[in-house]
Amino acid sequence: MNYNNFINKDFRSRTQAEPQQRHPALRWGLLGAGFAVIGVVLANTGSNEDEPISIAQSDVIQNIDTAITNAQTATSSIKLKLPVPSQYNDAVIEKITETEAIIESTIETDRRETTNTLAEIDNPKWQSLKIKSGDSLSVLFDRANIKPAQLHALMQLGKATSELKRIHPGDSIKVMSDDDGQLLALNYQIDGIRYLQVERDENAQLTANIFKHHIEVRNAYASGEIESSLFLASAKAGLSQNTTMELANVFGWDIDFALDIRKGDKFTVIYEQRFKNGVKIKDGNILAAEFINQGKTFRALRYTDPVTNYTGYYSPSGHSLRKAFLRSPVKFSRISSRFTTKRYHPILHRFRSHKGVDYASGRGTPIRASGDGKVIYKGNKGGYGRTVIIKHGSRYTTLYAHMNSYNRKIRSGKRVKQGQVIGYVGSSGLASGPHLHYEFRVNGVHRNPLTVKFPSTKPIPKRYRDNFELTTRGYVAQLDVLSRSTLALNDN
Template identity: 45%
Template structure:
């Protein structure tokens, strides 16, 4: 009976198996070789792709478990309690609040003078009254003179209170001294602060390509220093008519520094100018009387007895001529002077030291001045727009002093200066007349000048020239060799 039940149960299992095989025939076809049946009818197990996939997966799971479990165990570990430290009270020194407080910094406000401004204009612009200005003037002492003649570009410093009242005023008493007026105490006070001044030597070399100022700018000189160079050689060189491309200059000069900042131009120490192949030199030298001057290598003053041209002009509008068609009269007439065209109002300077012999209106010349320089030489200036106030016949004038201003009074078609150079009353061509040479330094000073100034400075100029020529010779693209 038991055997029958076992057989029936076995037959049902086989029937269910056959039914499952028929329903999932495709799966069994693909995975039949996965069987672990050890009967002789089934082939031995071989490592196929599916085996490698299962093995790799198992290995990966094992490795991940090795990393994750320790990390999880560390995260679950309780945080260690830090060791306790005992705090002991220490006695600290008391802080002196007065000694550690920061000093108060005054808030000075700088104001730069604009063209046409007066000191009262500047004070009014800061909301201050004439009473404030008077307080400053009264307290300024010897510096009061500097406040009477202010110039565009100057700076004044104001210290104002919270209510706008004047607490302090600073200004430059001279180049090296600053005056500080304080009005925030019981009485006004004046303090003089000495500025740290020093001279720094500069060297420049330029070659004329278009103009003197362009060459100076390329050499690193500012316009003011180029102007000083032109003033040195203006007695010998007409920088409008005589300058040529290829002319050159070498100059040693000082720059002024105040409190470590460049303040302005100093003086030219030594200079050399080559104009149309002719060499001119200038050296600064302290004379026996204590004054400084500039002298050529032979010891003659650079400042000649006469200016070659007494006005800053734009062009020569008419040259010296014995026969010229007069632009107004329309007939041939001698023109016994040189006309220098310049804007109306351009200052006219005395060509040399002398005495005013004529001062007034002259037919054809308009406003006219004649200066007698010595027994034989005089100079004349015509067509002025106006004279300098206060000058009159018999007054002594110095070389370079302004005697009038360019205009077109009299017989003139445009603003210009008509300039004449007369010898024994006869007009000579101002451009070609031989001007008298100034006397050289006395023998004792001349020897010192040559030994202490010319010899060392000339050696430096020669060294500079040699370095410049070497640099040019070694420059790329040089075809002089």
């Protein structure tokens, strides 16, 4: 599904004006670009004509603009000074402060190194040379009126300048030269972390060095209360869109962010921020989070298994926040057609794909929900016939087609449990005989239900419970403190 929609959603209009919405979860905005996680649940299934799209693109953009402005003004207010809970001897907070001090001192030194030397060059004039397809260094130098001999001298500097042999179209090189076409300085970003710096020293000799930008991870905190939408509240709290989506993903198995969010819901997030040379470049992972939805508190702690290196989000009791899937939704069946993409049909002379698995089974065989979730579609769907679509968490959907009939208790918008019978095998729609056509999508993309890797749902193994508690204890304490300060703020 497109997260932008529910993040932007004004739930009041839903609860007050459209209580009878038939497929509420299908109301998706259009804006996808720029979002790290995009899933389109029903994009390819054909008969989507009855699904209203409620958010115009311009609205979304406007909301983002407002949100960005809000975020900028609100940033200072979200960086809470946390009282260190004495009983926990909060190692995390102390560690952060220590790292910050180190970073700042290193950056200081670095800046002095580069700026001082460059300042000594008279009449400096940086030129930015953009590399186009077919360009070579000699072409670039010629364009910048630098003598060819300078390039030769540059390439004699050894390993550092050999990085220049790997320039790509789209890269840019900054050069500084004098009126005689002599190279004075050169700067080239090798990658996100390293850059090449060439300078002419006091003896008029070119020297080349590769420096590293300081990419440093610091922890940040944000708390907010939902007034009209999660998107606005999180932007106001200073969270980026990506972090907001990640927050929705983390809790997506327990909270339906399209329908369950209410005014007064609260969240607290402890997350990483990445800094390059002291300047924030982007947000990193969510380390811990709390979401209070309709009075019910959910907590998530990020933990990496020290042996398998699997990283997941767990409740403080060590249970995975993700829920499991059954591999097959029908018992007593045989697979009559497998998952294929782009299969060449020898008779039709066309490429045909089958983006699901067919289970041939007797008419009336029960079909079970393959995982806990919420029914987001129940009805006739063109060639699919009688179809049920279930959303699991925020990234997964499953589709069950050609049903003979539905389980009467199944309704769009209602939750189902794994293994619950949702309908019965039939041949409605375009089907030659009774079978279940089953599809599994991850972020809107069809995956082979027989081979797709299911999210790990195992609790933290007993032997790592101590380690889990030790590594997350600080975050739990911080959530306690942050949660309390949000409540205190609201009381005033």
